[in-house]
Amino acid sequence: MMPTIELFSPYETRTLLALADCVVPPDQNGPGGADGGAAHLLRELDPGGALSQKQDDLRLFLIRLNEAADGDFSALEPKEQDALLTQFETHTETAALFRQIVEWITEGFYASPAGWDMVGFRPVDRGMR
């Protein structure tokens, strides 16, 4: 599901969704971060969202990610993507921002139905909500 949002270019959005699926990989047990966490994060990055001041941080990170991927992070094989992210995680200059973005994606995933279904959390009847 591509969020309908224009904060990021299609290229940046594709990179973000690929990143989100590395952070929470889709598998036989359900969708990954691109479906839950990334959409949540994009909402928070919107003007008025809690992370609206963090757009540039994220954009810069996506640019670095694509630079390190020699062009298009989303085009890499999953194993190559993970290896690249491990470098970002361990490199002192990028580690803090990497950890922050990972948490944004993951907490968004577990705060949304994709994450709830995966762990077996049954919220108040959604019709009632």
Add this chain to the structure above:
Amino acid sequence: MNTFDVIIVGAGAGGGMMAGLLSEGGKRVLLLDKGRDAPEYGDVGRDHLRNQRLSQHGVNAGPDDLAGDPRVFENFRTGKAIPVLAHEGGYSHNAFIVGGGTRVYGAQAWRFHPLDFRMATTYGVPDGSSLADWPLDYDELAPFYERVERELGVAGDADRMAHLPRYDSPYPMPPVTPDTIPGRTLHAGADALGWRTLPPPLAINSIPYNGRPACIRCPECVGFACPVDAKNGSQNTLIPRAKLTGYCTLVAGATVARLERDGSGRVTGVAYFDREGVPQSATADVVVVAGGAVETARLLLLSGIGNDHVGRHLQGHYYPCVYGRFDFDINDGVGPGPSIATCEFNHGNPGVIGGAMIANDFIVLPATFWKRNTPPGLPRWGADAKEWMRINYRRVLQVCGPVQEIPSPDSRVTLDPDVRDKYGIPAARISGATHAETVRTAAFMFDREREWLVASGAVETWGTPPGQQSSGGQHQAGTCRMGDDPATSVTDRNCRVHGHENLYIGDGSVHVTNGGFNPFLTIMALAYRTADHILREH
């Protein structure tokens, strides 16, 4: 004219209780609250990242304008002070909304233990601590506890409150969750250890009560409004009773800037900003301040009222938590969650002061679980992290408890010299930390929690006992403590501010110590008693 018999500042647990009782007693009451009135379920947010338990991105029960209500947090180790907003650490937030914390709380409705009122006599006063006895005792408060339990609606089993003197009458409702998987599992562990257990009393309807339905055992209880209105706070009990009399005027969105007084020390009324930011004033024969321990202290300081103890002795509860992983799905998703507690360690613990009630916790939301309950060393991303969550979200149980704090006079609320709120009113500054003895007691309770989980079959446990830090938060108390001697307290035994014949405090600020239990029932029982006093004396 804006003239009333009583003005109450703050419509939370205590203020709402007093508004109901004073209106029914024939007083014309003005009830002011900075927050919004949000009586419907849909009026309170349901975002798992914006609630009273996890305010990662904001809050759901006020303040609605986060930037408009800053505080300043001073780190007691470094002395560094930073402005903080309500969803950030150090703010010591409760809630700014009609109903206060009771709009979204977990509703654990405990009476304090008789020894909680006599801490200094029982344990002596540690160096550097302001530990003191209350000016009243359990027996004096017991009749008011009983009335609150009945009028608010509390579900529990009086016969199993073995740590307390015998109740005069049973709770009006049976326990909410008599049988759950965590309850059964922890019961077996407690039996093996020889510990007595009991169902935590909850201000939640286990059966239809007071015209509202029974709890549907949903998992989104603490931190949120109740979808069927089965959770009893001041907003759906005593405040509606106040409105029904026709004597109570509720003004939501009203920020009180100061208390007005004449030369004799008599308080004459309040100056406040209404929802639109327009300055207003009102006068009354009696004023009650019930804004919570931080805002109440701030308002007295802004008004130049009270002695040097105003704002000091700030305390909340230390909450050591141990997480236990089981080899089966122990989290059955049956809310609200706390179904078994033990009070074996509230007092009489070797080598430490006081203790805590400990219980299994409310159902933990997946996002909160991810942020707080995962074991050290778990990868934070990738397939292994996801797989661990998929299997273990339902296999981990946490046991926690509110450790009674040993107060320090240096843990305090003052006015910040620079930071101001949206109306230009100096913000509260929170500084200092709890006394070191609290840390020792918390470590003792942490060990008991782990012992309980292991005896119950946990195959792995983790957690970290809290270090010395500032405390307050949702259980904030102590900043206007009561006592017989004006040299060591802010109010007298009737919660009247020393030196001011018509000014009362109606919240947890008056707690001398905060018990090893969730404090709201005590706040309400005291408020009930104070309302009685006002009706007799004024």
